[in-house]
Amino acid sequence: MTVTLPEAVFAPVRSQTAFEETVERLGTAIKLGLLPAGSQLPAERELCARLGIARSTLRQALTALSQSGHVFATRGRGGGTFVSDPLPPSDPPSPEMLAQWRETCDRRLAVELGVAVLAAERAGRAELDRLDELAGALERSVEDFGAYRQADIRLHVGLAEATRSTELVRTMTEVQGAMTDLIAFIAHPPQVLASSNAQHRRLLAAVRERDAMRAAQAMADHLQGTEHILAGLLPDG
Amino acid sequence: MTVTLPEAVFAPVRSQTAFEETVERLGTAIKLGLLPAGSQLPAERELCARLGIARSTLRQALTALSQSGHVFATRGRGGGTFVSDPLPPSDPPSPEMLAQWRETCDRRLAVELGVAVLAAERAGRAELDRLDELAGALERSVEDFGAYRQADIRLHVGLAEATRSTELVRTMTEVQGAMTDLIAFIAHPPQVLASSNAQHRRLLAAVRERDAMRAAQAMADHLQGTEHILAGLLPDG
DNA sequence: GATTGAAGGACGGACAAGCAAACCTTTTAG
DNA sequence: CTAAAAGGTTTGCTTGTCCGTCCTTCAATC
Numbered sequence: 034m035t036v037t038l039p040e041a042v043f044a045p046v047r048s049q050t051a052f053e054e055t056v057e058r059l060g061t062a063i064k065l066g067l068l069p070a071g072s073q074l075p076a077e078r079e080l081c082a083r084l085g086i087a088r089s090t091l092r093q094a095l096t097a098l099s100q101s102g103h104v105f106a107t108r109g110r111g112g113g114t115f116v117s118d119p120l121p122p123s124d125p126p127s128p129e130m131l132a133q134w135r136e137t138c139d140r141r142l143a144v145e146l147g148v149a150v151l152a153a154e155r156a157g158r159a160e161l162d163r164l165d166e167l168a169g170a171l172e173r174s175v176e177d178f179g180a181y182r183q184a185d186i187r188l189h190v191g192l193a194e195a196t197r198s199t200e201l202v203r204t205m206t207e208v209q210g211a212m213t214d215l216i217a218f219i220a221h222p223p224q225v226l227a228s229s230n231a232q233h234r235r236l237l238a239a240v241r242e243r244d245a246m247r248a249a250q251a252m253a254d255h256l257q258g259t260e261h262i263l264a265g266l267l268p269d270g
Numbered sequence: 271m272t273v274t275l276p277e278a279v280f281a282p283v284r285s286q287t288a289f290e291e292t293v294e295r296l297g298t299a300i301k302l303g304l305l306p307a308g309s310q311l312p313a314e315r316e317l318c319a320r321l322g323i324a325r326s327t328l329r330q331a332l333t334a335l336s337q338s339g340h341v342f343a344t345r346g347r348g349g350g351t352f353v354s355d356p357l358p359p360s361d362p363p364s365p366e367m368l369a370q371w372r373e374t375c376d377r378r379l380a381v382e383l384g385v386a387v388l389a390a391e392r393a394g395r396a397e398l399d400r401l402d403e404l405a406g407a408l409e410r411s412v413e414d415f416g417a418y419r420q421a422d423i424r425l426h427v428g429l430a431e432a433t434r435s436t437e438l439v440r441t442m443t444e445v446q447g448a449m450t451d452l453i454a455f456i457a458h459p460p461q462v463l464a465s466s467n468a469q470h471r472r473l474l475a476a477v478r479e480r481d482a483m484r485a486a487q488a489m490a491d492h493l494q495g496t497e498h499i500l501a502g503l504l505p506d507g
Numbered sequence: 508g509a510t511t512g513a514a515g516g517a518c519g520g521a522c523a524a525g526c527a528a529a530c531c532t533t534t535t536a537g
Numbered sequence: 538c539t540a541a542a543a544g545g546t547t548t549g550c551t552t553g554t555c556c557g558t559c560c561t562t563c564a565a566t567c
Contacts, residue, residue: 040436041436041439041440041443042295042296042299042304042305042443043312043317043320043321044320044321044436044440045320045321045322046288046291046292046295046321046322046323048285048286048287048288048291049285050285051283051285054283054285055283058279058283059279062279067279068279075280080280083280083281083282084280084281084282084283085282085283085284086283135435136435136436136437139384139388139433139435139437139438140384140435140437140438142384142387142388143380143381143383143384143385143438143441144380144384146380146383146384146387146486147376147377147379147380147381147383147384148380150379150383150490151376151379196376198372198373198376198377199277199278199281199373200373200376200377201376201377201380202278203278203281204380206278206279245490246483246486246487246490249383249483249486250483253387253482253483
């Protein structure tokens with residue numbers, strides 16, 4: 034029996050710098066609305082402690098984010114760093130981004146399936162109620178894709194939080210960021226969003242009944258929608 | 271509606287150095303048997319090019335791995351760097367490792383479910399046959415846990431390869447490395463391994479029939495075994 | 508047996524990232 | 538008015554990484 038060596042072992046090592054990772058994390062959180070427009074970030078001295086980086090490194094990141102218009106700072110007592118309102122227009126997805134769309138969808142599938150199953154096992158009553166609320170908000174915004182997308186993200190991230198796995202929450206936000214870049218420029222007629230909502234409800238119902246596999250199935254159906262749309266628009270990844 | 275801010279946004283930034291990441295990658299590949307004992311690594315000058323790092327950095331990593339006894343080098347023409355045979359005894363899992371066991375299992379669940387579903391969609395005939403072979407090898411080694419574990423890893427990584435997603439393969443090897451550290455010191459009687467084998471067969475059958483959800487279910491059942499064992503032995507994560 | 512080429516091994520200079528600890532400037536709450 | 542709390546600035550140091558060069562070893566080949 035021959036042993037096929039996965040070439041992934043010798044694939045390039047991607048060592049992100051602390052600066053890059055910070056820009057990525059905060060930038061994504063802002064674009065996803067996890068840090069709402071107008072809200073205040075923790076003070077620099079506190080934030081760098083929380084992130085485990087030096088203040089100068091954090092400031093580099095904040096400078097980058099302020100130059101791209103995602104954030105602004107005011108000085109003096111009572112000042113601070115705030116998320117811009119309104120946010121700057123998002124720029125079109127890069128060619129590299131588009132070339133990797135399938136990998137991105139695959140990662141998303143993995144995270145979301147895992148989250149669906151674990152949430153079904155672990156979600157508490159309060160969390161379920163909150164998720165239902167979010168689904169309600171979602172249904173009320175089928176006419177405004179920006180608002181819809183934001184509520185959608187909250188729902189998915191909320192589901193991840195219900196698993197009580199910080200790692201999954203982190204991955205989920207990362208993946209949602211990548212997906213947002215991909216789908217920002219795709220038309221989403223209200224009918225599509227409505228069917229998406231129906232899938233959300235089925236998903237939440239399955240989670241509430243602690244039926245992990247039905248939740249997984251609902252999630253898979255849900256994700257397939259986006260994937261088919263992308264497959265129609267983009268070349269194979 | 272209040273917005274719960276995921277504290278994951280401000281969680282510490284972990285910026286691994288290229289050196290650390292290389293040790294981790296090669297070390298894991300060796301421990302998992304992806305780089306078989308006795309096999310030769312690519313020449314340093316080639317390997318550093320493939321990994322996208324400087325030769326001095328690679329040498330740091332190789333020095334570390336040779337000091338830990340995972341690798342040795344011979345000089346001169348026809349020489350090279352080779353995986354040790356036999357491998358050094360693995361050291362017991364660190365307390366931090368054990369404290370994170372649940373997060374590790376959660377990550378594994380996500381990856382493996384995703385892999386199961388995608389493999390069911392995409393696995394080709396040849397790949398399926400190879401996976402069946404691996405399952406056969408697995409069944410022949412229920413008496414020797416070391417051999418069993420190695421074959422098990424090959425099967426799971428092989429499944430990941432069948433998805434044709436390099437990202438999933440990378441994550442799978444990473445997660446399998448973490449799992450190996452966790453379960454190395456847990457007794458696995460042949461009966462347990464036998465029932466594990468039955469689950470493998472069910473999984474592969476579902477994949478062959480392109481029944482994604484049955485594959486997911488089979489995988490979930492399979493993973494639950496380890497998780498229950500760990501839950502019995504370790505405090506809550 | 509001499510030569511050659513391919514491999515690991517070692518060193519030094521240049522550069523960039525990151526850290527730490529100050530100190531400066533602005534603004535407002537009290 | 539003043540103290541406190543925030544962002545803004547500067548400086549020096551440490552460490553990781555890269556690149557290039559040269560050395561050493563030793564089997565294959567002529």
